[in-house]
Amino acid sequence: MNRTQVKKGFLEPDSSTGRLYAEASKYIPGGTSRIHYYFKPYPIYAQSGEGCYLTDVEGTRRLDFLNNMTALIHGHGNPGIKKALFDQIERGTAFSEPSEPEIRLARLMIERVKSLEKIRFSNSGTEAVMMAIKLARAFTGRSRIAKFEGFYHGYYDYVQVSFSSTPANWGPPEAPASTPSSGGLADSVLGDVLVMPFNDQKAVEKLLEQHGKVIAALILDPLSNRGGFPLPAEGFFKFLREITRAYGILTIYDEVISFRVDHGGAQAKYGGDPDLTTFGKIMGGGLPVGAVGGKAEVMDLLDPSQGPPKVISGGTASANPLTMAAGLAAMEQMTPSVYARINRLGDLLRKKSNEVFAAAGEPAQLTGEGSLFRLLMTADPVVDYRSSIRKASPQDRFNRLHHNLLEEGIIISKEGLGCLSTPMGEAEVEDFVKALERGVARMPKG
Ligand SMILES: Cc1ncc(COP(=O)(O)O)c(C=O)c1O
Known part of the structure; x- marks a missing residue:
């Protein structure tokens, strides 16, 4: 079962998101107080969070794999x-x-x-x-x-x-x-x-x-x-x-x-x-x-x-x-066994996601450790910053995948950072992997 619920696209011309962003841009440079949450043409706006879900101002409910840039290890409303x-x-x-x-x-x-x-x-x-x-x-x-x-x-x-x-x-x-x-x-x-x-x-x-x-x-x-x-x-x-x-x-x-x-x-x-x-x-x-x-x-x-x-x-x-x-x-x-549980879920998420990329022939990978992951548009081993830079694919390709994931009900950062939270279990990992599979399938042939 897909527990996320996409009600209305945030890019539709009469979306509340577009209206809020236009209003924000009148008062705040680029409409944003944090460089990290801006992406083109505008970010989604949060309405509320519950456990591992975030609902935006369109009423769309997504799995939150970003959790305020990894800070909310217990998700929302613990x-x-x-x-x-x-x-x-x-x-x-x-x-x-x-x-x-x-x-x-x-x-x-x-x-x-x-x-x-x-x-x-x-x-x-x-x-x-x-x-x-x-x-x-x-x-x-x-x-x-x-x-x-x-x-x-x-x-x-x-x-x-x-x-x-x-x-x-x-x-x-x-x-x-x-x-x-x-x-x-x-x-x-x-x-x-x-x-x-x-x-x-x-x-x-x-x-x-x-x-x-x-x-x-x-x-x-x-x-x-x-x-x-x-x-x-x-x-x-x-x-x-x-x-x-x-x-x-x-x-x-x-x-x-x-x-x-x-x-x-x-x-x-x-x-x-x-x-x-x-x-x-x-x-x-x-x-x-x-x-x-x-x-x-x-x-x-x-x-x-x-x-x-x-x-x-x-x-x-x-x-x-x-x-x-x-x-x-x-x-x-955050007892040792709680760390161990979400770290294991992180291992599972990385393994299954990397299988999705390999099966689709998409030169991308999820790196990371424990409950942290990063989606990189390179299949080469990452040993330092230079090797993590997208060589095979232009930035546009990552942006497209990021957008596809949002449409499939998944939030990660516009730079590919993601993380798990303690309310998540194997079902949420499975939802992520299925959404990734659909998102990758919708990519233009590289
Ligand atoms: C490794 C690292 N150090 C420092 C900072 C800065 O922390 P803050 O955003 O709370 O100022 C960040 C923020 O993402 C970070 O990732």
Whole structure:
């Protein structure tokens, strides 16, 4: 049975979606406050969400395989999260004072993620990354950072570098160019960021030989969505940890997305023992959130109890009690067996979807781990950003498939990111695979 229900096409001339987008465009640049949810000619508009379904303003009900860009691990309207939120609303929505849910969420995270000794909350993954980089600079007395090509870490200046490089500007593979991924970066930013190729031990060795002594931190996403979800080569993270220690560089794991794959984070799965880790998304139970955690000797640079702290971080809404309560309710439900269940469903979804592509002769694949997946229009193995770039098919072909999936009742991101949520089971995986089969069958012959 197909449990999705497409009532009216959102592209029909008199659609509510078209009207809303025209109205939004009068007040908001391009009608959108988030680059990630815009696609041509306009995005669908959410009306409501229930479990693993999202209903748009046309009354069309689709399976939500995006879940606010992977943040809603329990889908929509999880009863435990709702109760925690209602209870907290009764007690108060925001205070100038700290409150107990903050301590409880901090303890939970430190108990789960082995490399954490202390944690500090913020309002977004971007803020967390910014705080982590400042901590690393203050700790090491150095200002430059290193990152991997194609990896996304939010929109702080120093990480808006080389996450969208193209063959026209990306330079040699063993020494990728530092390219701006946004306008508005200060002139000095590109020179302050060393860009390295993922999974290339020799190139990293050579680049750090030249620059390692002036680098404060290497930031990496252990499972990078934007990089195409390449898995680390055998021994690569161990090598990174050893070489960063040798040069006095702090290692920052950006687990804003990858915390989805294991109770102890991707670091429990792939190793690495980072000095600092950033979090966001699922940790907030659906509310805006971020956090930096790590070794006490670095985190204590934020400590105001011993005189003015070396690193200042504030935020009117940081550790907001509503977020802390929702996050706690979401994370307490994420027991190891719950992770194992949705991770198995993710494996099944990838396997069956890749069979669909192979049977149809479509040069595409689903990469990813656990409950995370990414649809890439290349059948080649993905080891880094460059190998994840669509070679065989133009962007238009992906856009067509994305649109076909929407028409078949499935939501994934306009860049191919998708994820499962805990209300899903094998029936929803089956619905996805069947919709993909129909969507692929409707593709023009390549
Ligand atoms: C790996 C990673 N880091 C950082 C961020 C930024 O988080 P936020 O969007 O909460 O600012 C994102 C957002 O998608 C991300 O995927």
